[in-house]
Amino acid sequence: MSIEEERESDGEAPATRGRSRKYTQVLGLINQAAIEVFASEGLAGASTQAIADKAGLSKAQLHYYIESKKALYRQILQDILNDWIAVFGFADEAFGPRKVLGDLIHRKMVFSFEHPLRSRIFTAEMMRGAPVLNTMMDTSKQRTDQAAAVIRNWMNQGLMDKADPMLVLFHIWAVTQFYADHATQAAYFRNVAQDGDDKDRRYLIEQVTEFLLKGAGVK
Structure with a gap:
């Protein structure tokens, strides 16, 4: 039996x-097109025709692959939430706040640099009162509560200054998110290219990390 015959007998045929x-x-083309359209137009302003055009499809072809505009938007939000859960995953508490929070800040800054449109979709949804996200954030809320509990333990051990642990996480989010939502502004006032090079990104990560860890009173 040939390799191809074996493959056909074991699973899908080559054509399939x-x-x-x-x-x-x-689906990948549609997803990327939708991210670009939702980031610039929002859910209300986006149209399936605009998404189809950007993906290089007819509107009829697009609707073969998606149920509706809102279903596509919801799926993108779920993908973003999954990303946030990965980005904000805490390492072993025993590594301490400098290592764990430093790694978190690094991951979040890299995500802001590499996926600014996804970040902006999330921000815009929140600014509308999270009408779609409100029913999707249980896992994210649970992970955030767990992270706050870890930070509280570090504070009780004297490894960080005493503060509201949830606000510490909010402050980390706010500063790192700035470099996604306001990338144009940051580049303009710093007289650098908006995309930035690796050296500039490393500089920003170092500066933001030290700023946030110092502000949190990490020993």
Whole structure:
């Protein structure tokens, strides 16, 4: 039996696998197009025609792949929430606040640099009162409460200044999120290219990390 015959007998035929790959590729194009449109127009201003145009599809082709504009928007928000859960995952508490919070700040800054449009979609949704996200954030809330509890333990051990642990997390979020939501402003006033190079990104991460850890009174 040939390799191809083996593959056909074990699973999908080559033609089926080809169709599956194409389907996945088109979904990727739709997802990226939707991120760009939702980031610039918001949910209300976005149209499926605009998403289809940006993805290089007809409107009819787009609706073969998606249920509705709102369903697509909800899926993108869920993907972003999953990203946040990964970004804000805490390492072993025993490593201490300088290591754990420093790694968190680094991950969040990198995400702000590399995925500013996804960050802006999240921010815009929150500014509208989170009408869609309100029903999706249970896991994120649970993880955030756990992170706050870890920070409280560090404070009780004298490893950080005493403060409201949840506000410490909010402050980390606010400062790091600035570099996604206000990238144009930051670049303009710093006289640098908006995309920035690796050296400038490393500089910003170092500066923001030291600022936040010092502000949190990390020993």
